[in-house]
Amino acid sequence: MAKNQAPSPPPEPGVKPAGKGKLKLILLVVVALLLAIGLSVGATWFLLSKGDSGQDEESAAPVAAAPVRQAAIYEPLVPAFVVNFNHQGRQRYMQVSVTLMGRDQAALDALKVHMPLLRNNLVMLLSSQDFALLGTPAGMEMLRQQITASVQELGQKELGKPVIEQALFTNFVLQ
Known part of the structure; x- marks a missing residue:
């Protein structure tokens, strides 16, 4: 008992099946969003750590000069x-x-x-x-x-x- 299937016609050049094109588009959008989020988090961290390091150098001297308070x-x-x-x-x-x-x-x-x-x-x-x-x-x-x-x-x-x-x-x- 063999099944008789009609051979599917060959796809036309330049036309992709509808399911695969949407999947690639969704994946591309998700990757782009993740990349944008990663870049914004990285840039924020870099700018904040750069600002903190400047304050640490300026405020390190007065903290060292202040007397250390003993624990209660x-x-x-x-x-x-x-x-x-x-x-x-x-x-x-x-x-x-x-x-x-x-x-x-x-x-x-x-x-x-x-x-x-x-x-x-x-x-x-x-x-x-x-x-x-x-x-x-x-x-x-x-x-x-x-x-x-x-x-x-x-x-x-x-x-x-x-x-x-x-x-x-x-x-x-x-x-």
């Missing part, structure tokens, strides 16, 4: 501070965890020698606060700044330098 060191004060208040005839409590941020480990270690005095000063400061004011963000921030100033004052008095940059609350509970 965090020293938690444990255990947490718990103080009580008498607010409008009711007994109220506050629990605060404080962490000190400094840049000199030796100075922080030297401050640990004075920890009983530091904790006493902070307990007195915390217990003298107005309970209603502590419930507001402004009151909390004011208390944080007062704690920072108290610790810096103690450091200045005992060690001759402020020792810490700031005190941070890691836990703050009012009840």
Whole structure:
């Protein structure tokens, strides 16, 4: 059982089948788009890196001249501070965890020698606060700044330098 197929007529010269011509056109357009995108990305990268290298040379000298800032060191004060208040005839409590941020480990270690005095000063400061004011963000921030100033004052008095940059609350509970 052989199939009888009529031989297809030979293609005319200069005329291509419709499917192959469209495929070549699509491929040509895709390649041209990819080439254009690649050139634009390359040109952008070249121009931006050229601009950065000029800035690096100019700004490298001032950066090298500036003093290198040491990494921050965090020293938690444990255990947490718990103080009580008498607010409008009711007994109220506050629990605060404080962490000190400094840049000199030796100075922080030297401050640990004075920890009983530091904790006493902070307990007195915390217990003298107005309970209603502590419930507001402004009151909390004011208390944080007062704690920072108290610790810096103690450091200045005992060690001759402020020792810490700031005190941070890691836990703050009012009840």
